[in-house]
Amino acid sequence: xxxxxxxxxxxxxxxxxxxxxxxxxxxxxxxxxxxxxxxxxxxxxxxxxxxxxxxxxxxxxxxxxxxxxxxxxxxxxxxxxxxxxxxxxxxxxxxxxxxxxxxxxxxxxxxxxxxxxxxxxxxxxxxxxxxxxxxxxxxxxxxxxxxxxxxxxxxxxxxxxxxxxxxxxxxxxxxxxxxxxxxxxxxxxxxxxxxxxxxxxxxxxxxxxxxxxxxxxxxxxxxxxxxxxxxxxxxxxxxxxxxxxxxxxxxxxxxxxxxxxxxxxxxxxxxxxxxxxxxxxxxxxxxxxxxxxxxxxxxxxxxxxxxxxxxxxxxxxxxxxxxxxxxxxxxxxxxxxxxxxxxxxxxxxxxxxxxxxxxxxxxxxxxxxxxxxxxxxxxxxxx
Amino acid sequence: xxxxxxxxxxxxxxxxxxxxxxxxxxxxxxxxxxxxxxxxxxxxxxxxxxxxxxxxxxxxxxxxxxxxxxxxxxxxxxxxxxxxxxxxxxxxxxxxxxxxxxxxxxxxxxxxxxxxxxxxxxxxxxxxxxxxxxxxxxxxxxxxxxxxxxxxxxxxxxxxxxxxxxxxxxxxxxxxxxxxxxxxxxxxxxxxxxxxxxxxxxxxxxxxxxxxxxxxxxxxxxxxxxxxxxxxxxxxxxxxxxxxxxxxxxxxxxxxxxxxxxxxxxxxxxxxxxxxxxxxxxxxxxxxxxxxxxxxxxxxxxxxxxxxxxxxxxxxxxxxxxxxxxxxxxxxxxxxxxxxxxxxxxxxxxxxxxxxxxxxxxxxxxxxxxxx
Ligand SMILES: Cc1cc2nc3c(=O)[nH]c(=O)nc-3n(C[C@H](O)[C@H](O)[C@H](O)COP(=O)(O)OP(=O)(O)OC[C@H]3O[C@@H](n4cnc5c(N)ncnc54)[C@H](O)[C@@H]3O)c2cc1C
Numbered sequence: 202x203x204x205x206x207x208x209x210x211x212x213x214x215x216x217x218x219x220x221x222x223x224x225x226x227x228x229x230x231x232x233x234x235x236x237x238x239x240x241x242x243x244x245x246x247x248x249x250x251x252x253x254x255x256x257x258x259x260x261x262x263x264x265x266x267x268x269x270x271x272x273x274x275x276x277x278x279x280x281x282x283x284x285x286x287x288x289x290x291x292x293x294x295x296x297x298x299x300x301x302x303x304x305x306x307x308x309x310x311x312x313x314x315x316x317x318x319x320x321x322x323x324x325x326x327x328x329x330x331x332x333x334x335x336x337x338x339x340x341x342x343x344x345x346x347x348x349x350x351x352x353x354x355x356x357x358x359x360x361x362x363x364x365x366x367x368x369x370x371x372x373x374x375x376x377x378x379x380x381x382x383x384x385x386x387x388x389x390x391x392x393x394x395x396x397x398x399x400x401x402x403x404x405x406x407x408x409x410x411x412x413x414x415x416x417x418x419x420x421x422x423x424x425x426x427x428x429x430x431x432x433x434x435x436x437x438x439x440x441x442x443x444x445x446x447x448x449x450x451x452x453x454x455x456x457x458x459x460x461x462x463x464x465x466x467x468x469x470x471x472x473x474x475x476x477x478x479x480x481x482x483x484x485x486x487x488x489x490x491x492x493x494x495x496x497x498x499x500x501x502x503x504x505x506x507x508x509x510x511x512x513x514x515x516x517x518x519x520x521x522x523x524x525x526x527x528x529x530x531x532x533x534x535x536x537x538x539x540x541x542x543x544x545x546x547x548x549x550x551x552x553x554x555x556x557x558x559x560x561x562x563x564x565x566x567x568x569x570x571x572x573x574x575x576x577x578x579x580x581x582x583x584x
Numbered sequence: 585x586x587x588x589x590x591x592x593x594x595x596x597x598x599x600x601x602x603x604x605x606x607x608x609x610x611x612x613x614x615x616x617x618x619x620x621x622x623x624x625x626x627x628x629x630x631x632x633x634x635x636x637x638x639x640x641x642x643x644x645x646x647x648x649x650x651x652x653x654x655x656x657x658x659x660x661x662x663x664x665x666x667x668x669x670x671x672x673x674x675x676x677x678x679x680x681x682x683x684x685x686x687x688x689x690x691x692x693x694x695x696x697x698x699x700x701x702x703x704x705x706x707x708x709x710x711x712x713x714x715x716x717x718x719x720x721x722x723x724x725x726x727x728x729x730x731x732x733x734x735x736x737x738x739x740x741x742x743x744x745x746x747x748x749x750x751x752x753x754x755x756x757x758x759x760x761x762x763x764x765x766x767x768x769x770x771x772x773x774x775x776x777x778x779x780x781x782x783x784x785x786x787x788x789x790x791x792x793x794x795x796x797x798x799x800x801x802x803x804x805x806x807x808x809x810x811x812x813x814x815x816x817x818x819x820x821x822x823x824x825x826x827x828x829x830x831x832x833x834x835x836x837x838x839x840x841x842x843x844x845x846x847x848x849x850x851x852x853x854x855x856x857x858x859x860x861x862x863x864x865x866x867x868x869x870x871x872x873x874x875x876x877x878x879x880x881x882x883x884x885x886x887x888x889x890x891x892x893x894x895x896x897x898x899x900x901x902x903x904x905x906x907x908x909x910x911x912x913x914x915x916x917x918x919x920x921x922x923x924x925x926x927x928x929x930x931x932x933x934x935x936x937x938x939x940x941x942x943x944x945x946x947x948x949x950x951x952x953x954x955x956x
Pocket of ligand 1 (some may be wrong): 334340364562566569570571837
């Protein structure tokens with residue numbers, strides 16, 4: 202029998218306590234006018250917010266106290282994340298570092314890297330980008346060509362990365378690069394490195410997305426020197442490591458809550474007396490979301506027990522991003538509002554426009570829907 | 585032999601549940617053979633299978649120990665129901681299990697035999713010199729004519745609601761069969777005598793507008809998860825065995841992606857059904873059941889569609905067992921409120937309270953230690 206590990210039991214009382222703390226923090230922030238709920242909250246970049254959230258104990262939640270973390274369970278972190286997203290908090294600056302870079306460095310980085318970087322991540326003042334994709338290596342990640350060659354005390358990098366979100370404002374990337382031969386399964390010869398964006402030999406060029414925002418970039422490496430101490434894991438271990446990193450990247454509530462605020466605005470816009478179609482379609486979205494919240498909590502529990510839930514994470518992201526993409530479609534069916542970039546008197550029309558223009562990326566970034574389905578199929582014993 | 589009459593301590597329930605489910609699986613696999621399913625399809629009641637599940641105590645899984653049951657949690661009971669549907673047990677174990685639980689929770693005594701639950705209209709209790717009498721019609725009662733007892737809600741002249749456990753009697757019955765050939769009976773009750781032992785004041789948990797329909801929806805949601813899991817298992821096996829163009833069809837990406845999509849639907853349905861089981865007995869149960877029935881019903885249509893597509897013409901035959909599961913999915917998604925019924929419930933509740941109330945509602949739905 203096929204079986205996935207979605208046997209979620211319940212959130213611990215500790216996590217529910219922290220939920221109250223996060224809510225109090227976010228409410229105080231809002232009341233002080235420090236943020237207005239953002240439509241796509243983890244696509245923001247607000248270092249000041251990240252620092253305040255860290256000071257309140259909401260960054261590096263699972264990381265050891267010795268490195269400045271809170272040393273709490275992955276389910277506590279899960280609750281912190283979902284509360285941030287639900288509130289539309291501008292949590293994008295520390296998002297990647299907190300979600301995947303810090304756990305990756307902690308599991309596989311050198312003591313030097315841990316001491317240098319993790320405490321700053323926990324302080325909300327050190328931000329990361331993901332250096333996986335290249336011009337000729339999108340879904341086919343094993344095809345990366347950026348090359349690191351051995352030199353005295355480290356490696357010299359040459360090549361380029363693309364679609365690197367926040368590369369222009371991140372302190373570091375974790376990059377997957379080629380250090381040797383691919384071997385018969387194509388997964389050999391890859392290594393992960395921490396790239397210091399302030400070091401010489403790096404040029405970042407903006408790429409504007411279809412709505413004109415500058416979030417992702419091209420990154421060029423020319424004889425960029427990486428010290429041994431910034432290697433993650435062993436040389437040649439990169440494929441296994443990147444697979445683990447992706448489990449952290451794919452399963453969280455950010456994979457179905459990117460546009461949660463649109464659902465909230467839709468409910469308000471419909472008002473207290475929905476017609477039948479409005480009630481039915483809104484109810485459908487809510488039922489989907491409730492199921493996803495349970496699935497995603499299950500994966501958080503697995504991650505906390507160090508069981509690598511690669512397939513479950515792929516399933517959450519596949520089902521979750523389909524749901525995210527559905528929200529603007531349902532919203533426009535239920536409300537006869539023309540989406541608009543500058544409808545000063547109608548924030549709903551603007552939210553709808555913003556989400557609609559971002560929606561195509563939901564099923565691409567972090568691994569396309571098709572790639573996720575292939576991961577799932579392998580987990581099902583096909584191929 | 586499987587025996588759940590000796591109930592475990594709560595802390596041991598997980599281990600106990602795992603063993604119990606494994607034994608339940610074995611028992612069902614033994615009794616619910618393709619031949620038994622075929623016979624049931626032609627109208628025979630599976631006496632041997634029913635005797636075996638009764639012997640094992642499964643109908644009383646959710647009845648408290650004080651009342652002679654196993655006192656298991658609703659989560660475990662939900663799993664038992666899923667397993668029974670995974671095997672397409674063609675008998676109302678789930679109905680009996682839930683009806684016994686509701687009746688004993690209302691203070692009634694557990695009973696022997698098949699118990700089903702009914703929703704109906706105009707069910708009125710009136711008192712006469714001889715005692716209470718019941719009139720009205722019951723529609724689409726699962727195995728209504730087979731059942732030793734039918735659980736229903738009736739109102740008396742004062743408008744107070746009562747839970748009634750109506751014993752079997754020879755009555756005019758109109759049997760309709762759903763697309764899985766399961767009997768859904770309509771019964772007309774005219775001044776049927778109901779004695780005091782068969783009447784209980786309606787417990788608060790049943791006072792919701794949807795009453796027993798909610799519990800029927802709970803049952804069908806759990807069952808759909810089991811039948812989806814089986815359909816998917818059959819499709820996966822078939823995809824690895826059937827060869828075309830010189831390789832198993834499961835090697836074709838189009839087939840793989842269909843099955844991955846079905847797996848996602850199964851997982852989401854399982855998570856939604858799990859929410860309902862965890863919410864059993866709590867304030868959020870009606871909302872959780874609405875979520876479960878709506879989500880499982882939607883998934884069921886998609887999973888059945890995909891599993892048939894993967895099976896090609898073979899899955900369209902009477903010979904192949906796939907239809908025992910997909911026909912049940914098509915029947916069950918409609919019974920006790922189709923998706924739109926429950927989605928509308930949810931949508932009205934959510935819109936009625938406004939956007940800011942949605943998040944706390946969703947969070948409260950998921951089981952947490954804070955409620956312990
Ligand atoms: C907003 C955004 C932010 C991003 N941020 C980052 C980042 O920070 N760091 C980073 O490294 N990357 C980032 N990415 C890149 C992202 O990971 C890639 O877009 C993704 O992996 C797909 O690669 P591609 O765009 O080259 O598409 P391709 O791989 O060329 O795919 C194009 C289409 O072909 C399909 N396809 C490809 N291969 C197969 C196959 N084997 N079977 C079936 N279908 C297939 C794909 O599913 C897709 O539909 C970001 C992307 C977006 C949109």
